[in-house]
Amino acid sequence: MVRKHRDRKSKGTKVFALAGAVRNTGLVEVPIGTHLGELIYDIGGGIINDKQFKAAQIGGPSGGCIPKQNLNVPLDYETLADLGAIMGSGGLIVMDENTCMVDVARFFIEFVQEESCGKCVPCRTGTRRMLEILERICAGQGEMEDIDRLEELGNFIKTASLCGLGQTAPNPILSTIRHFRKEYEQHIIDKYCEAGVCAGLVRAPCLSACPCGVDVPGFVSMVGDQRYAEALKLHRERNPFASVCARVCFHTCEDKCRRAQLDSPVSIRAVKRFMVDQEVMVQIPEVLENDENAKRKIAIVGAGPAGLSCAYFLARLGYKPVVLESEPRPGGMLVQAIPAYRLPREELAREIRMIESLGVTIETGQMLGRDYTLESLKDDGYELIYLAIGAPLGVDLNIKGSDADGVTEAMSFLRQYNIRGSVPVGKKVVVVGGGNAAIDAARTAMRLGAEEVTVIYRRTREQMPAYAEEIEEALDEGVKLCTLLNPEEFVVKHGKVTGVLCHHMKLGEFDRSGRRRPQDDAEETAEVIEADQVIIAIGQALNKDTTVGNLEVEFNDSGWVKADPRSGATSVPWLLAGGDVATGPSSVAQAIGAGECAAIEIDIRLTGEDHSFWRGYKDQGATFDPDAEPLAYAREKLPTIPLARRRHNFSEVEQPWSEAAALRQARRCLRCDYGKQPTASNE
Amino acid sequence: MINITINSQAVQVPEDSTILQAARMINVQIPTMCHIEKRDPIGACRVCLVEVEGAKILQAACSTPVSEGMVIHTNSKKARMARRFVVELLLSEHDGNCQTCDRGSDCELRTLGEDMGISDLAFEGEKIKPHMDETTPALIRDSAKCIKCRRCVTVCNEVQGVGALYPQDRGFDVFIGPAFCRDLKDVACVQCGQCAAVCPVGAIAEKSSTPAIWDAIENPDICVVVQTAPAIRAALGEEFGYEPGTRVTGKMVAALRRLGFDSVFDTNFTADLTIMEEGTELLTRLKKALVDKEDVALPMFTSCSPGWINFAEFYFPQFLPNISTCKSPQQMFGAVAKSYYAEKIGVDPKNMIVVSVMPCTAKKFEAQRPEMNADGIQDVDYVLTTRELAKMIKEANLDFNSLPDEEMDAPLGLSSGAADIFANTGGVMEAALRTAYEIVTGRELPVENLHVAPITGLDGIKEASLVIEGTVDDWKFLEGVELKVAVSHGLGNTRRMLEYVKANGCPYHFVEVMTCPGGCIGGGGQPRFTDDSVRLKRIAGIYAEDEGKKLRKSHENPDVQKLYQDFLGAPLGEKSHHLLHTHYAPKSQTMSD
Ligand SMILES: Cc1cc2nc3c(=O)[nH]c(=O)nc-3n(C[C@H](O)[C@H](O)[C@H](O)COP(=O)(O)OP(=O)(O)OC[C@H]3O[C@@H](n4cnc5c(N)ncnc54)[C@H](O)[C@@H]3O)c2cc1C
Ligand code: SF4
Ligand code: SF4
Numbered sequence A: 001m002v003r004k005h006r007d008r009k010s011k012g013t014k015v016f017a018l019a020g021a022v023r024n025t026g027l028v029e030v031p032i033g034t035h036l037g038e039l040i041y042d043i044g045g046g047i048i049n050d051k052q053f054k055a056a057q058i059g060g061p062s063g064g065c066i067p068k069q070n071l072n073v074p075l076d077y078e079t080l081a082d083l084g085a086i087m088g089s090g091g092l093i094v095m096d097e098n099t100c101m102v103d104v105a106r107f108f109i110e111f112v113q114e115e116s117c118g119k120c121v122p123c124r125t126g127t128r129r130m131l132e133i134l135e136r137i138c139a140g141q142g143e144m145e146d147i148d149r150l151e152e153l154g155n156f157i158k159t160a161s162l163c164g165l166g167q168t169a170p171n172p173i174l175s176t177i178r179h180f181r182k183e184y185e186q187h188i189i190d191k192y193c194e195a196g197v198c199a200g201l202v203r204a205p206c207l208s209a210c211p212c213g214v215d216v217p218g219f220v221s222m223v224g225d226q227r228y229a230e231a232l233k234l235h236r237e238r239n240p241f242a243s244v245c246a247r248v249c250f251h252t253c254e255d256k257c258r259r260a261q262l263d264s265p266v267s268i269r270a271v272k273r274f275m276v277d278q279e280v281m282v283q284i285p286e287v288l289e290n291d292e293n294a295k296r297k298i299a300i301v302g303a304g305p306a307g308l309s310c311a312y313f314l315a316r317l318g319y320k321p322v323v324l325e326s327e328p329r330p331g332g333m334l335v336q337a338i339p340a341y342r343l344p345r346e347e348l349a350r351e352i353r354m355i356e357s358l359g360v361t362i363e364t365g366q367m368l369g370r371d372y373t374l375e376s377l378k379d380d381g382y383e384l385i386y387l388a389i390g391a392p393l394g395v396d397l398n399i400k401g402s403d404a405d406g407v408t409e410a411m412s413f414l415r416q417y418n419i420r421g422s423v424p425v426g427k428k429v430v431v432v433g434g435g436n437a438a439i440d441a442a443r444t445a446m447r448l449g450a451e452e453v454t455v456i457y458r459r460t461r462e463q464m465p466a467y468a469e470e471i472e473e474a475l476d477e478g479v480k481l482c483t484l485l486n487p488e489e490f491v492v493k494h495g496k497v498t499g500v501l502c503h504h505m506k507l508g509e510f511d512r513s514g515r516r517r518p519q520d521d522a523e524e525t526a527e528v529i530e531a532d533q534v535i536i537a538i539g540q541a542l543n544k545d546t547t548v549g550n551l552e553v554e555f556n557d558s559g560w561v562k563a564d565p566r567s568g569a570t571s572v573p574w575l576l577a578g579g580d581v582a583t584g585p586s587s588v589a590q591a592i593g594a595g596e597c598a599a600i601e602i603d604i605r606l607t608g609e610d611h612s613f614w615r616g617y618k619d620q621g622a623t624f625d626p627d628a629e630p631l632a633y634a635r636e637k638l639p640t641i642p643l644a645r646r647r648h649n650f651s652e653v654e655q656p657w658s659e660a661a662a663l664r665q666a667r668r669c670l671r672c673d674y675g676k677q678p679t680a681s682n683e
Numbered sequence B: 001m002i003n004i005t006i007n008s009q010a011v012q013v014p015e016d017s018t019i020l021q022a023a024r025m026i027n028v029q030i031p032t033m034c035h036i037e038k039r040d041p042i043g044a045c046r047v048c049l050v051e052v053e054g055a056k057i058l059q060a061a062c063s064t065p066v067s068e069g070m071v072i073h074t075n076s077k078k079a080r081m082a083r084r085f086v087v088e089l090l091l092s093e094h095d096g097n098c099q100t101c102d103r104g105s106d107c108e109l110r111t112l113g114e115d116m117g118i119s120d121l122a123f124e125g126e127k128i129k130p131h132m133d134e135t136t137p138a139l140i141r142d143s144a145k146c147i148k149c150r151r152c153v154t155v156c157n158e159v160q161g162v163g164a165l166y167p168q169d170r171g172f173d174v175f176i177g178p179a180f181c182r183d184l185k186d187v188a189c190v191q192c193g194q195c196a197a198v199c200p201v202g203a204i205a206e207k208s209s210t211p212a213i214w215d216a217i218e219n220p221d222i223c224v225v226v227q228t229a230p231a232i233r234a235a236l237g238e239e240f241g242y243e244p245g246t247r248v249t250g251k252m253v254a255a256l257r258r259l260g261f262d263s264v265f266d267t268n269f270t271a272d273l274t275i276m277e278e279g280t281e282l283l284t285r286l287k288k289a290l291v292d293k294e295d296v297a298l299p300m301f302t303s304c305s306p307g308w309i310n311f312a313e314f315y316f317p318q319f320l321p322n323i324s325t326c327k328s329p330q331q332m333f334g335a336v337a338k339s340y341y342a343e344k345i346g347v348d349p350k351n352m353i354v355v356s357v358m359p360c361t362a363k364k365f366e367a368q369r370p371e372m373n374a375d376g377i378q379d380v381d382y383v384l385t386t387r388e389l390a391k392m393i394k395e396a397n398l399d400f401n402s403l404p405d406e407e408m409d410a411p412l413g414l415s416s417g418a419a420d421i422f423a424n425t426g427g428v429m430e431a432a433l434r435t436a437y438e439i440v441t442g443r444e445l446p447v448e449n450l451h452v453a454p455i456t457g458l459d460g461i462k463e464a465s466l467v468i469e470g471t472v473d474d475w476k477f478l479e480g481v482e483l484k485v486a487v488s489h490g491l492g493n494t495r496r497m498l499e500y501v502k503a504n505g506c507p508y509h510f511v512e513v514m515t516c517p518g519g520c521i522g523g524g525g526q527p528r529f530t531d532d533s534v535r536l537k538r539i540a541g542i543y544a545e546d547e548g549k550k551l552r553k554s555h556e557n558p559d560v561q562k563l564y565q566d567f568l569g570a571p572l573g574e575k576s577h578h579l580l581h582t583h584y585a586p587k588s589q590t591m592s593d
């Protein structure tokens, strides 16, 4: 297929051999200058299984990789050279999010090793040394100096080798370091392979994908053995909110589940749901009483999952932290934003009570910036403060008419309903945005009696950040979805909103997030969607002034508190931060994981030692026969209540499995962890 | 001439020079590991990388030609770092065991590392797969030490025209050795040791005989006789800091005595004897051809160089009848020592051990040939290279430089200058001509200072011709004959010459062949590193030794004459035939077949 010519420095066409995680593989001839994104999405048909595009290796084993920020680059000789890749043979291997870039580098250098003729020293021995260093890193035995060594060696081999093979051999390594240095650092410092690929670091891909490091195969296989209480205990070793997560977790574990290569992933979250439903009296986890620790004063600001998780793990080490929360009820977004039909409040309350029972004090109605400041807490004798106030504010859409009556914002809308128990709802509701808040607001409005709820989003459905399953449920419940539509102004009559004037969009070039940027579609005319209420759900924010006042705390470019993801350390020695306040809107599990890391850091700072006894691997002794064929059951979903029973109430939509279904599903697990000892410190 | 700049110094150099040559012209040092003088550069080792302004990558000085206006930096940070990386990488794969390596301080890799101040290893990782090849009498190959510089490959293929060594396999697994991963004994290696002479590290070396010799010396029941080849005296000094070519004959004798050898003799003695036998053999062959019209093999080739004998057996068996039946001087010495001398001093030859000090590794092979074993008594028992002798001297803690000059023992220690020049290319021929001409004409060879100028020097193939006039009665049939001779050294040159002879018939009567470039002074057992400048210095030393002697012609050696009178009878006589002559047979090119 020959595409139309673009005006670029290099002219003519080029044949690419598309391979890897792309739907249409094979040879394609395109004009030089065609954008990488077009090649992958328009011609290649996009990524298999709608996974995220991660990088493309261009130019074969001697080429370099191009990350998703550069999907928009034209494929011509100069641009590729600038990015550290080459056109070379035209080989183009598309890699998705499940690819580990360190492993990719290792793979290519191993290949080059075999091709080296062995005549000159740089190529013969240099590439072997690079391979060995990469193998060490992939096995969790790397050190930070290894990255410098790889770069030095790579640059040396490029300039010192006898022929073109050696002169290009280090390209894949140099370009992965250039574009994915973070991944190298994760392998080395955190002993963590995000993609779940490097066998030495990954006991099981699910476990490695869990932000809290929950022993997934452990609890899943214990459920399979009907050891429900032990399974739950194991889960709470790393994540106290088992019941919450059984309902709302985005389950990154399932995205990485190896069973997907066979048929489809294990329903880990649903197995968990069955497990938590078996709990009658809430279990109390192992706590190390410690009088010394109990005397230390630690304040946690914000009773969301990050703050409460931090408190939980501190309490297990014998500390008695105080959690200060502005709202009347603890739980953060779990209680303020996530609707009860997804997360029944009693489930949350039960787990929070459990945390309190360990010696954690939660003081509600205590608002940072109003009732106290970080410094005043310090002055009150708190040695360390963990800031976990999330991303509490909604973001306004500043277009014409946004101050009209009936225009509201999702965070306040949800918070008002969830905390106060009622919120005004229109008949025709338009929700602007594509995230979870938009969908939750839409479904909440639907339940509160709106006749028509329309979600408008300026990109496509695939690009919506909201969870696919949630969108599905929303549509089932009658929510309308209009994508590629951008609100231009709110139509206002007598100070009240009556509609939204929308522009049609089409997808343009790829932006740095690897998604196509929406742009005005001039061929379509604008349209007005009638509405008596508009809920804006386009993002969340943090008020810097009320948060830190005059205290000099570093913020990152996106406006969140700058904190080390490994420890929560901020620029202020006595202040740690984690969860959404540091990452921006993320996930419950991520916040819980951050809380745990902060608890460990706090303990280390106060005692000089790491006492995190819950970490580390224990063999659960679950039944497993490594020689048996995997059980052939297909993946099953949780049953849901009928649509008719969802209107005008907030009953939980998802229902648990029968024990038989749960056991069946639990036993689908392949036990990827079987017989493996982890090197990973985070597990 | 073109203009270039090296390290800010503007110079004019010939257009066809490489950066390396240009740099050497102005004494700018650039290290090399794979380069062999006068051979095409292979650019494998990358230690000669230099920065050339305007070039994207570093350039190998050995293989990059200069061009007008070129600006070269041999010591910029980039160039230094690259060199350092190369050496660090080599060290990282090198399983050297420096503590016990034969090379010690003359290892080029170690020296480079030291020069660069490399004090700890930057990289760790897999080492080279070890393989020890001890299958030949002359050489040991220790693959774990090999840095794959391929100098040995170049020498064996291009200089020696043998082709026993090749790079095998790929990438990190590359190793250097005989084809199909065989050992040396299974291929047509001539044991010349030129590979060992160029190896920068301890990956190819001679097989040591030292322990057995120490044992023999220590055994009171054994008479240990040592002989030293002519080429040793102009090279051994290098191991003790002397300039190449410095003659250390007297100190060498003193050292050998102090090492405990019972008699210190000279291979030169049997070199003179060789001339008597070989000269007579040549004249006899000529007579058979010219007078008796017999079908006799001409030209006659010299037979002193055992690598050449191996070469002919493998590759040119058709010329085996042309090779003089004389044993080499080393073997003649052993045969004479264990008969004439043993008898003289009343020692049972079985209790006599003959050790020779040779510039050569092939001599180790020659000594154990079945042909060299008259009546079950091996002519020569052990062969030491020059390098090994130096080590023994060091091991014995002798202060070589302050040893007195001593004389060889009688009766096998006296020699003529003609014997000395056996050490270098053209020397055997010249020695033979000095004697043969005088026998045939009764007059001295009519050339200046007795040197046959056309066959001196380092040209690969040299020719000379001489019209014989004024013959004495016995040799009248040679009157007016134009005697044509040729000399080749280095087996690559020899191969070229033989191919020419095969194709075009032979214009020569007598041909001298020496295995090693420059002759024995450039032998595989000589002190490292031997290049042409070293060869020329050693040759000059040898000629000086010759010219300094009163006796310059083999037939004038009174002790040789006495040997004929008392023991051998006449050249080519019954006893000589038995003790001093032999024959060789063709060998398959793969020995194991
Ligand atoms: C509508 C919606 C739906 C979501 N659905 C999911 C989902 O299904 N699955 C999932 O994994 N994630 C979901 N998320 C994201 C998830 O809820 C958050 O990432 C997570 O709660 C962050 O935890 P946190 O503890 O960092 O912050 P938060 O949960 O925001 O908790 C912060 C706490 O700090 C308190 N606080 C704020 N300011 C102050 C102050 N000045 N003084 C004192 N206290 C203060 C807040 O009241 C709150 O209790 C959703 C988010 C939203 C908005
Ligand atoms: S099969 Fe089991 S152990 Fe493997 S990734 Fe899936 S849940 Fe984890
Ligand atoms: S001894 Fe001579 S013939 Fe044998 S491998 Fe070495 S260079 Fe080649």
Ligand code: SF4
Residues within 6 Å of the ligand: B145, B146, B147, B148, B149, B150, B151, B152, B153, B176, B195, B198, B199, B200, B201, B203, B204
């Ligand atoms: S044996 Fe010696 S000369 Fe031959 S390649 Fe190896 S290191 Fe070089």
